[in-house]
Amino acid sequence: MxxxxxxxxxxxxxxxxxxxxxxxxxxxxxxxxxxxxxxxxxxxxxxxxxxxxxxxxxxxxxxxxxxxxxxxxxxxxxxxxxxxxxxxxxxxxxxxxxxxxxxxxxxxxxxxxxxxxxxxxxxxxxxxxxxxxxxxxxxxxxxxxxxxxxxxxxxxxxxxxxxxxxxxxxxxxxxxxxxxxxxKVIHSDTPPAVEPPKTPSINTEEIDRAITLLKNAKAPMIFVGSGAQHASAEITELAELLDAPVVGFRGGRGIVSDDHELGLTIASAYKLWPDTDVMIGIGTRLEIPFIRWGSFMTYERALPGRQLLRLDIDAAEMDKLDTDAPVIADAADGAQALVDALIKAGVPGSGRRAAIRAAKTESLAEIQQVQPQMDYLQVIRDVLPRDGFLVEEVCQMGFAASYGFPVYHPRRYVSCGYQGNLGFGFPTALGVKVAHPDKAVISIAGDGGFMFGVQELATAVQYNIPLVTLVFNNHAYGNVRRDQQEKYDSRVIGSELVNPDFVQLGESFGVTSFRVASPADLKPVLEMALSLDKPVLIEVTQARGSEVSPWKFLLK
Structure with a gap:
């Protein structure tokens, strides 16, 4: 032996x-x-x-x-x-x-x-x-x-x-x-009793202070993030009472549906930003107003001419920005408390719905200049069921998706948050599909990021994870290359890529693979891919440097 x-x-x-x-x-x-x-x-x-x-x-x-x-x-x-x-x-x-x-x-x-x-x-x-x-x-x-x-x-x-x-x-x-x-042997492997989660109790003084702020608000705007994903119904009701636009960027997408008249992307919300007098942050770090629309390089604690109401379960968040009305509570509980208090106080809405609808219409037309990303995203949205999942990636398509892809439910748009880590998308999407085997899941990736985890094609095949992955191949780390061209006098270094044949590569793993070169070509292939119920790889070929920069609508 x-x-x-x-x-x-x-x-x-x-x-x-x-x-x-x-x-x-x-x-x-x-x-x-x-x-x-x-x-x-x-x-x-x-x-x-x-x-x-x-x-x-x-x-x-x-x-x-x-x-x-x-x-x-x-x-x-x-x-x-x-x-x-x-x-x-x-x-x-x-x-x-x-x-x-x-x-x-x-x-x-x-x-x-x-x-x-x-x-x-x-x-x-x-x-x-x-x-x-x-x-x-x-x-x-x-x-x-x-x-x-x-x-x-x-x-x-x-x-x-x-x-x-x-x-x-x-x-x-x-x-x-x-x-x-x-x-090692232990005397008991019985886990302790599972206790129900405890949430902070509502502080009526905090709610009263918030309502005082909202009574005087002429043009409030609600920002939502990952901490509010379970509070869709309560936040939608709050927005409707105030006639306030609700803005999500990454984790907040879909909390108020993009086809609700008050559900806005970062692109459309910016049109209403100059008149905003009260910022309402719910379960969010408020990256949009303080960093994206504020200063990306300088830490700002307050924005002149605007007051801040924060609703967050984490008390430590209140010390990071100058908060006029802090409410420490679970997002759903706190939003419901605000709704009840607003109704009781008889606070009227802002009467801004026409302006909000106009901002959405105008921005939808303006973002069409971001091509070919917007046309591809429209195809994906047309094909993906309403309750399907899109997993973005740090790539030209992913940047544009943050404002150019309509999202109708919380959690259906999966992003890496502020880490912005290249290569997260494809393996993350595998986990999304494992969690939701009966829902359609589409992963979008650039050629650079996809290669960080390309070996997981074998995982998809071995465990039969029927994820559909779109690899947009522009033979570059597209954002880096553009920055080097525009900001560093075309001193391009380390940003151009030599890639494999992605179709042959996918097939070598046993993954059904296709190649397309236009949005029109993509639609029938994507429809078929979702119907196959097995792992599929679709390479989308693009000329290097051909995409319009998506950054005009991401940083102000």
Whole structure:
């Protein structure tokens, strides 16, 4: 018989171990999917997954970064916890772009990882995958992170990790155990009782102050972000009472539908901005008025001539801007409290709906100059069902989509938030499709960003994830190249690309692949692709430098 492995003892996961406690705790919290790559330190955990595969499934990847992005896409599009498990050290480090994306976009994700054996922890001996201080690295990238020093504490600390990720201002959490502790027998693997999330109680004084501000408002504008995705009905009612336009940029898209007369993109809202006297921020950092329409290079705390009402579950947000009327509350609860108080006080609407409709009509005509992006986005919108998902990417098409693609429901437009990380789109879209197997999901990517995660075509095939991916191939990092041409006297460096034949590449993975060269060509191919119920890659060829810059409507 061959000798037993010296890397790890035989699995004890049939008994109650720290690993079985983790798996049972996830199941108790309605987690049915984990994105994971097994490795030596994590064998016991993955064996526990195997033994509970009737209740929880593991979807792998070809690179750890995809694990994090798939979990992010799963969470961002569903509002449920997205769980991923890489090996420690380099495996964890490969997921950090996804962790900081989840942090910036307030997406509830959980990273489960390992550490060196207990007797090596803190010794700096250079054990397999050892980092100088992995826990503190993770603390700097997450909302909450902890190491389980005593395996008996595993159920309790797992529950705390899930609580931290999914309540308050949501975000990523991380839990790690030493290699040998993951297989240790514990006395109880029963997770603590799941407590209902607690939200801040409504402060009537804060509501009264807000209503006083709104009574005097002549032209209010509502800005919404990721923290308001669950509050669509309440915010729509608030907007209708005030006759106030509602503006979403990334996480806020679709909270008030773009086909509602008060639902505006950043492009159309800017037309109403000069007359705006009260800014109402709900679950948002207010990037649009303070950075996009303010100063991109200088931190501004106040905007002259305008007052600020902020509704946010995170009290710390109130200290980042000069806030005239802070309301610390859950977005839905707070918006409903404002609605009730406005009705009680008899505050009239602004009477601006005609002006709002005109702004939408004018901006829709103006953004048509951003070609060929707008024509392609119109094709995608025509073909994608109303409740389908579009996952953007940092590319010419993605920039234009932030204002040029109509969104009708919250979470249906999935972006990376302010991180702007190239290459997030395709693997994130895989996670979106896993979370919504019965919905249409389209990923748009540039040739540069797509190549960051091209190997995950194999993941799509292996797990039959029927995602439709559009790769817009202009043989460049298009935005960088344009900036170098326009701002640096055409000193182009590092921004032009030599690409593979994407159709042959896709087919080599077993992915049905097509090539188109115009919006008219795209429409029938895209319709067919969505009907196939299998992974599809569509290359859209474009001449290098042919796109009109989308930035006129993104920065003012």
């Amino acid at each position: 061959p000798p037993k492995s010296k890397l790890t003892p035989p699995s004890t996961c049939t008994a109650s171990t720290a690993s079985t406690a983790i798996v049972k705790g996830l199941i108790e919290n309605d987690v049915d999917t984990v994105f994971g790559l097994p490795g030596a330190q994590m064998y016991d955990l993955f064996d526990a997954f195997y033994q509970h595969q009737d209740q929880i499934r593991v979807i792998g990847a070809r690179h750890e970064q995809a694990l994090g992005y798939m979990a992010f896409g799963y969470a961002r599009s569903s509002g449920k916890l997205g769980v991923f498990s890489p090996v420690p050290g380099p495996g964890v480090l490969n997921t950090t772009a996804a962790l900081c994306t989840a942090y910036g976009a307030c997406a509830p994700t959980l990273c489960l990882t390992g550490e060196v054996p207990t007797s090596f922890k803190g010794q700096g001996r250079g054990h397999l995958h050892e980092l100088p201080d992995q826990l503190n690295i993770l603390k700097g990238l997450t909302k909450w992170a902890a190491h389980v020093d005593n395996p008996e504490d595993t159920p309790r600390l797992l529950q705390e990790a899930i609580h931290q990720a999914t309540t308050g201002r949501q975000g990523p959490a991380s839990l790690q155990l030493c290699w040998d502790d993951l297989g």
